[in-house]
Amino acid sequence: MREQPPYLRIADVLRQRIADGEWTPGDRLPSRAQLARECGVGDNVIRRAQELLISLGVLEGRAGSGTFVAAPRELxxxxxxxxxxxxxxxxxxxxxxxxxxxxxxxxxxxxxxxxxxxxxxxxxxxxxxxxxxxxxxxxxxxxxxxxxxxxxxxxxxxxxxxxxxxxxxxxxxxxxxxxxxxxxxxxxxxxxxxxxxxxxxxxxxxxxxxxxxxxxxxxxxxxxxxxxxxxxxxxxxxxxxxxxxxxxxx
CATH class of the missing domain: 3.40.1410.10 (Chorismate lyase-like)
Structure with a gap:
């Protein structure tokens, strides 16, 4: 079976940490460099994982401020x-x-x-x-x-x-x-x-x-x-x- 791309694995990790309550809506995530060290991957993998979660409405990016947990929205x-x-x-x-x-x-x-x-x-x-x-x-x-x-x-x-x-x-x-x-x-x-x-x-x-x-x-x-x-x-x-x-x- 083909191995899951690293950014998808990291996206699942970040989503689980949010689900577990480690970060709640409005919280700012650690820097990409810190998350990269914690997860043992490169900054680019963290960036792609965050971009995916932003596209899904799980995270939101704020120019000059970082990446935050998005508030749940009604679909x-x-x-x-x-x-x-x-x-x-x-x-x-x-x-x-x-x-x-x-x-x-x-x-x-x-x-x-x-x-x-x-x-x-x-x-x-x-x-x-x-x-x-x-x-x-x-x-x-x-x-x-x-x-x-x-x-x-x-x-x-x-x-x-x-x-x-x-x-x-x-x-x-x-x-x-x-x-x-x-x-x-x-x-x-x-x-x-x-x-x-x-x-x-x-x-x-x-x-x-x-x-x-x-x-x-x-x-x-x-x-x-x-x-x-x-x-x-x-x-x-x-x-x-x-x-x-x-x-x-x-």
Missing amino acids: LRMVRSQCREQRDRSPFHGDMSALGKRGTWESRTDAKVPAPAEIAARLGIAEGDLCVRTTYEFLADGKPAQTSTSWEPYEITAGTLVVLPEGGPHGGKGVVARMAEIGITVSHAVEQPEPGQADAEEATLLGIPRGALVTRIRRTYYSDESRPVETADIVVPAAICEIVYEIAVN
């Missing part, structure tokens, strides 16, 4: 289920309402953007076909909760009142409700989650360290004729949100 519960999709209501708004929080978002839409190869494959269109691209920053009580980049084939909504996801009389209602306005019934969505690390732009938008753990979700909505009508790349920070899938049983 936002993101429920992925069929019940999220309600007519005339954004799924994110519904998620936040269930938690007693105010769900808002900021967005930017660019019309007639040529589809990159991967997006075209997901939407069943040719590379370079025009799409409507919308980027979102979702907020829970004013604090960053997730980001998303959505793509819709331009030919589906061109010339209609729902061509702009966040504009017009049906703006902000979500994909299901908007498509219904032009006679398209969205029957299901397919989601593919995978772990990742935040890049520089994502870290800035989400208020997390670069390299922090995130869950990336590739979601595609399909009509009742099995045609893809929208696809999105959703980024959820692991230290802020937990993702739960609810599966209906007939």
Whole structure:
């Protein structure tokens, strides 16, 4: 069996010392040099272990002051289920309402953007076909909760009142409700989650360290004729949100 990398072992050691009460929320950890001597490893191993625990929300770094034990934070519960999709209501708004929080978002839409190869494959269109691209920053009580980049084939909504996801009389209602306005019934969505690390732009938008753990979700909505009508790349920070899938049983 492959040996565990040293920084992961040290991260487990530090986490256990916190669990045992040696350090409590708000306490400043010893210097990296001291921890390196205590653990018998190099400073770089301590640095990587601390960076991992910061990305998980166990520790927090303060510029010029050192590394501290973070106060426990309540994770936002993101429920992925069929019940999220309600007519005339954004799924994110519904998620936040269930938690007693105010769900808002900021967005930017660019019309007639040529589809990159991967997006075209997901939407069943040719590379370079025009799409409507919308980027979102979702907020829970004013604090960053997730980001998303959505793509819709331009030919589906061109010339209609729902061509702009966040504009017009049906703006902000979500994909299901908007498509219904032009006679398209969205029957299901397919989601593919995978772990990742935040890049520089994502870290800035989400208020997390670069390299922090995130869950990336590739979601595609399909009509009742099995045609893809929208696809999105959703980024959820692991230290802020937990993702739960609810599966209906007939």
